[in-house]
Each structure stands twice: as C-alpha cells, then as structure tokens.
Amino acid sequence: MPAIKDSFELTKRFAAGESSAEATLQAALRMIDAREPRVGAFLHLDREGALAQARDLDARRKQGQKLGPLAAVPVAIKDNIHVAGQATTCASRMLEGFKAPYDATVTARLKAAGAIILGKTNLDEFAMGSSCENSALKQTRNPFDLERVPGGSSGGSAAAVAARMALMALGSDTGGSIREPASFCGVVGLKPSYGRVSRYGLVAFASSLDQIGPFTLSVRDAALSLSVMAGEDPLDATSSSESVPDYLSALRADLKGLRVGVVRAYFDECPNQDVAGRCRQAVERMKALGAEIVEIELPRAKDGLAVYYVVASAEASSNLSRFDGVRYGLREKTSSAIQNYFATRGRGFGPEVKRRIMLGTHALSAGAYDEFYGRASKVRTLMVNDFKAAFARCDVIASPTAPFTAFKAGEKSDPLSMYLCDIYTIPANLAGLCALSMPVGVDARGLPVGLQLQCAPYAETTLFGAAGALESDLNLNLAPTL
Amino acid sequence: MDEHTVRHVAKLARLELDEAEIRRMAGELAKITGYIEQLRAVNVEHVAPTVHPFFDLNAWREDVVKPSFSRAEAVSNAPEQEEGFFKVPPVIE
Numbered sequence: 001m002p003a004i005k006d007s008f009e010l011t012k013r014f015a016a017g018e019s020s021a022e023a024t025l026q027a028a029l030r031m032i033d034a035r036e037p038r039v040g041a042f043l044h045l046d047r048e049g050a051l052a053q054a055r056d057l058d059a060r061r062k063q064g065q066k067l068g069p070l071a072a073v074p075v076a077i078k079d080n081i082h083v084a085g086q087a088t089t090c091a092s093r094m095l096e097g098f099k100a101p102y103d104a105t106v107t108a109r110l111k112a113a114g115a116i117i118l119g120k121t122n123l124d125e126f127a128m129g130s131s132c133e134n135s136a137l138k139q140t141r142n143p144f145d146l147e148r149v150p151g152g153s154s155g156g157s158a159a160a161v162a163a164r165m166a167l168m169a170l171g172s173d174t175g176g177s178i179r180e181p182a183s184f185c186g187v188v189g190l191k192p193s194y195g196r197v198s199r200y201g202l203v204a205f206a207s208s209l210d211q212i213g214p215f216t217l218s219v220r221d222a223a224l225s226l227s228v229m230a231g232e233d234p235l236d237a238t239s240s241s242e243s244v245p246d247y248l249s250a251l252r253a254d255l256k257g258l259r260v261g262v263v264r265a266y267f268d269e270c271p272n273q274d275v276a277g278r279c280r281q282a283v284e285r286m287k288a289l290g291a292e293i294v295e296i297e298l299p300r301a302k303d304g305l306a307v308y309y310v311v312a313s314a315e316a317s318s319n320l321s322r323f324d325g326v327r328y329g330l331r332e333k334t335s336s337a338i339q340n341y342f343a344t345r346g347r348g349f350g351p352e353v354k355r356r357i358m359l360g361t362h363a364l365s366a367g368a369y370d371e372f373y374g375r376a377s378k379v380r381t382l383m384v385n386d387f388k389a390a391f392a393r394c395d396v397i398a399s400p401t402a403p404f405t406a407f408k409a410g411e412k413s414d415p416l417s418m419y420l421c422d423i424y425t426i427p428a429n430l431a432g433l434c435a436l437s438m439p440v441g442v443d444a445r446g447l448p449v450g451l452q453l454q455c456a457p458y459a460e461t462t463l464f465g466a467a468g469a470l471e472s473d474l475n476l477n478l479a480p481t482l
Numbered sequence: 483m484d485e486h487t488v489r490h491v492a493k494l495a496r497l498e499l500d501e502a503e504i505r506r507m508a509g510e511l512a513k514i515t516g517y518i519e520q521l522r523a524v525n526v527e528h529v530a531p532t533v534h535p536f537f538d539l540n541a542w543r544e545d546v547v548k549p550s551f552s553r554a555e556a557v558s559n560a561p562e563q564e565e566g567f568f569k570v571p572p573v574i575e
Contacts, residue, residue, distance in 0.1 A: 097559075098559050099558070099559065101551060101555050101556075101558060101559070102551075194535040194536065195535070195536060208533065208534045208535060234543060237540075237541040238534075238541070239541075240536075241541075300524070303520060303521060303524060305517075306517060306518045306520050306521050307521065309514065309517075309518060310518060310521075317495060321496075324496070325561060326560075326561075326568055326570055327557075327559065327560055327568055328559035328560065328561075329559070329561070330561070331561035331562065333571075334571075335571070336571055336572075336573075337570050337571045337572070337573045338573075340570070340571065341496040342496050342497065342498040343498050345495075345496055345497050345498065346497055346498025346499060347498070349497070351503075354497060354499070354503075354507070355507065355510060355511065355514075357495050357497060358488070358491050358492065358495060358497070358507060358511060359511060359514060359515070361491050361494050361495040362483075362487070362491045362511070362515075365491065365494060371522075372515075372518065374531065375521050375522070375524075375526055376518075376521060377531030377532055377533055378524075378526035378529040378530070378531050378532075379521055379524050379526060379529075380531070380532040381529050381530055381531060381532040382524070382526070382529060384532055384535075414513075415510055415513075415514065416513055416514060416517060419514075430532075430535075431535060432535025432536060457535070457536070
C-alpha cells in the first residue's frame with residue numbers, strides 16, 4: 001500500500017474501493033508495533049475494538065451502505081476524553097481503574113462518521129503542563145528527537161500523529177495544550193473557538209477555557225474533522241447554536257484581500273531567533289500569496305500568562321474538587337470520611353496538579369479574591385478588548401506558536417519557566433478565539449517550527465483559508481526518521 | 483506566600499501535604515504569585531470582569547425526563563458500593 005498523505009486522501013481511497021478499513025488499520029498497527037516502544041504516545045490501545053470497527057466498516061461498504069466522512073480513519077484520543085468502555089486516566093493515579101461509562105460527544109460523532117478509535121494517548125496529568133512530563137503514568141518522546149519532549153499537555157496525541165501511528169488524534173486546549181505540542185511535533189493542531197465543539201465527556205480542567213480539537217497531517221484534515229465534531233450539543237450548555245459552515249470549502253489557493261496582523265514584539269523578542277525567522281518567512285509567503293501585512297498591537301498580551309494562571313487555576317481548583325475518593329477513582333482509607341478526602345487527594349494528585357489547586361484555591365479565598373481572581377478577570381476584559389480592536393484591522397494574527405522548539409526532557413525543572421512555553425497561545429483561550437498551529441519549517445537542529453494563526457471567534461473558515469493556502473505554498477511534508 | 487498560608491490553603495483544598503511538600507510549595511507559590519503581581523500595575527478601574535468568553539449566551543431546554551444511567555452503571559466506578567449506594571465511612575459517630 002503506498003504511503004497515505006492524510007485522512008482526506010484515505011477516505012477518498014476507501015470510498016473508491018482502493019483499500020479496505022481492515023488493511024488500513026493493520027498498517028496503522030504495524031506502525032504502532034514498530035514505533036510505539038520508542039515514542040510511548042499511548043496509554044491504552046484497543047486493538048480488538050478497532051479491528052471490530054474496521055471489519056464492520058468493510059462489511060457495510062460491501063452492502064453498499066453510505067459511510068461517514070471519516071470512514072476508516074484511525075484516530076487516537078487524549079486520555080481525558082471519554083470512550084465508552086475504555087479507561088480514562090487523565091494520566092493520573094487518581095483515576096487508575098476508571099472506565100468511562102459513556103462516549104464523549106466528540107467520540108460519538110467520530111464513531112458515527114466512521115472513524116476507527118485506536119486507543120487513548122498520554123498527557124500531562126489532568127492536562128496541566130507543556131511537555132507531557134507531568135504524566136504520572138508514562139514518558140512520551142518527541143518522534144523527531146527521542147531525547148526531547150513532545151510538548152503538552154496533549155503530547156501523546158501530537159506524537160501519535162507525527163509518528164504516523166494515527167492519522168488523526170484529539171486533544172484538549174486550555175492554554176495551548178493542542179497548539180504547542182503540534183508545533184513541537186510538526187503537525188497541524190487546531191483549537192476551535194470556545195463553544196464550537198461540545199465539551200461533554202471531556203474531564204473539565206478550566207471550563208471557561210477548555211476546547212477539544214484535532215491533530216492532523218494537513219489543514220484540510222483539520223477542516224474535515226471540525227466539520228464532524230462542531231455544532232450544538234444539548235449535553236453541553238456552553239456549546240454554540242451557530243450553524244456549522246462547510247469548512248472544507250473554505251480552503252483556497254491564494255490570500256488576496258486577506259489582512260494578516262503581526263505583533264512585532266512576538267518576533268523581535270522571541271528567545272529562539274530560528275523560530276522567529278521561520279515564522280517571518282512564512283508571513284512573507286503569505287504576502288507573496290496576496291495577503292496584506294498589518295502591524296498590530298496587543299498591549300495587554302504581556303499579562304496573559306499571569307491572568308491565565310489565576311483564572312485557569314481557580315477554575316481547576318473548583319473542577320477538581322470532585323476527585324474525593326467517593327464516587328470514582330482512588331480512595332485512600334483512613335479512620336474517617338473527612339480524612340479520606342485529604343489522604344486521597346494528597347496521594348492521588350501529582351505535584352503540578354497540587355500546585356494549581358493550591359494557587360486556584362488561594363486566588364478564590366477570602367482576603368485574596370479581589371487581588372487575584374477579581375483583578376485577573378478584569379485584565380481579561382482588557383485583553384478581549386485588545387483582540388476586538390486588532391480584528392477590526394486584520395483578519396488573522398500570525399506569530400510563533402511557542403517561543404522555542406522542542407526541549408530536552410528534564411530541561412525545565414522550574415514551574416514558571418515551563419509556564420512560559422504557552423506565552424503566545426494563552427491569550428486565544430482567554431478571549432475564546434479560534435487558533436491553529438501549522439509546521440512552517442525546521443530549526444538548525446531539524447526540529448519542527450510551528451506558526452500560530454489566530455482568528456476572531458467563529459471565523460474558522462478564514463483560519464482554514466489562510467492556513468491551507470500557506471501550507472500548499474510551503475509544501476513541506478515534514479516526517480520524522482524513526 | 484509563606485508556610486502558614488500554605489497550610490491554611492491546603493486545608494481549604496482538602497489536600498494532605500507533608501512537611502517537605504509544604505516547604506517546597508511555599509517557595510514555588512511565592513515565585514508564581516510574585517510573577518502574578520505584575521497585574522497590580524494594570525489600571526482596572528471601571529473595568530467589568532470577564533468570567534467566560536461569551537457570558538451573554540444562555541442555553542434553554544425543555545424540562546423533560548430523558549433516559550439516564552441505571553443505578554448499577556452510576557456506581558460502577560465507585561471504590562466501594564453496596565446495594566447501588568456509594569459507600570463511605572461514617573460521617574457522624
């Protein structure tokens with residue numbers, strides 16, 4: 001079987017009868033057998049379930065049934081999103097042994113579209129981190145350099161797609177957890193606008209920031225998967241009733257009439273000038289494709305990290321209060337019910353999760369609330385206003401996705417220096433924007449560099465249009481040699 | 483953020499921390515809250531807070547009964563259960 005470029009191509013071949021779902025799955029499983037021992041992207045694989053899904057698809061195609069837009073695509077799912085009957089661990093000791101009793105809405109929609117669910121991927125515990133090193137269960141490695149991290153928190157999903165063990169994977173993005181690993185692993189990673197995709201069945205981290213999105217090998221695959229996942233869900237009251245446009249038809253060949261906003265400091269002050277340089281070249285290509293480059297200001301963006309760590313931790317401290325050893329997961333037995341809470345949570349959560357719970361509890365506590373949560377929520381308003389002003393002058397904002405390329409495991413031991421990975425990605429979550437990271441080249445070490453494109457809420461068609469044209473122009477085809 | 487505050491917040495958060503964790507946490511949180519202090523320089527007078535990207539959005543639905551989990555499914559992940567109940571140690575002796 002010739003190498004498949006992306007899910008879009010696979011679904012066309014499958015529909016044309018050129019390949020079977022079972023053969024496609026076997027090819028993915030052979031890739032997993034060869035590479036997973038070194039990459040470590042998965043926490044659990046469901047070989048039998050995947051095989052049953054593939055055989056069912058082949059049988060239905062034989063009967064002439066109409067199959068969905070993702071028929072036969074092998075998909076991996078971040079292990080904080082439920083797949084009925086499979087474990088959901090959130091890479092935490094707290095949820096060892098937990099089996100999801102239901103499908104997340106995204107899982108149900110992927111299955112209905114014909115996707116084959118391969119299994120669940122590694123993450124920083126409860127999606128808190130930027131390198132996957134906070135996983136309590138496994139270390140995932142970057143397929144481009146096994147000594148380096150895949151990024152995080154959705155590092156397993158990014159690595160699985162980069163290593164071609166899955167053609168598509170789901171992640172969740174609260175402050176950059178899809179875009180930063182996509183950047184580190186040289187794949188496309190999309191954070192949809194807040195409310196665009198249902199969060200039902202995603203283990204909540206920060207409810208005003210979390211969004212589920214795909215990792216893919218092409219921009220058109222991101223458009224294809226969003227078409228399947230987007231739309232109102234009665235099970236998530238924050239999902240939007242906005243109609244879902246045809247994202248695939250948003251792809252275009254040139255960028256005539258598109259205004260690309262650039263914040264000069266994001267390039268000039270980027271600590272890795274290789275990254276800044278690659279991103280500058282990409283912006284130049286956009287100009288060559290007909291786009292107009294506009295210099296813009298986001299004066300409060302420099303406070304994004306501080307606002308984020310207050311808001312996200314505050315929401316997390318509240319969301320994670322449900323892990324108390326009563327209804328699911330770990331229970332540390334002590335002499336009393338109250339002591340059970342302390343012991344279970346003290347032993348079940350890892351250091352980063354504890355830090356965030358502590359920070360968030362403090363930010364919401366009497367005496368500290370006004371100075372922390374109250375003030376951060378107001379600065380958040382100023383950041384939203386900055387974006388409104390910027391999007392009056394441009395259609396898309398281009399910047400590096402992360403300030404550097406993938407770093408070595410163990411290199412960032414200080415929590416604050418790890419937080420700085422997300423400095424360019426965090427503002428989009430605070431303002432509910434849609435944003436993606438796409439590969440635009442490699443640095444001097446051959447490590448992928450990601451360009452972030454951000455658009456106004458619900459302007460995904462503009463985002464895909466811009467990214468798709470740039471992708472065709474660059475024609476990179478980054479793949480690791482594993 | 484000193485050790486005294488850490489102990490107080492850990493109690494609010496129902497988190498058991500050992501002495502070494504308390505010391506480490508005090509240092510780390512002091513550094514993080516020190517960084518967050520940059521927000522004090524921002525003028526937020528007369529600025530309304532944003533607590534959600536689209537706060538004006540509300541979702542109404544009909545109040546109708548729909549199928550849900552069986553009792554057995556609802557307690558299937560419980561660390562301890564008895565006759566369809568979540569079992570916990572006595573709260574009142």
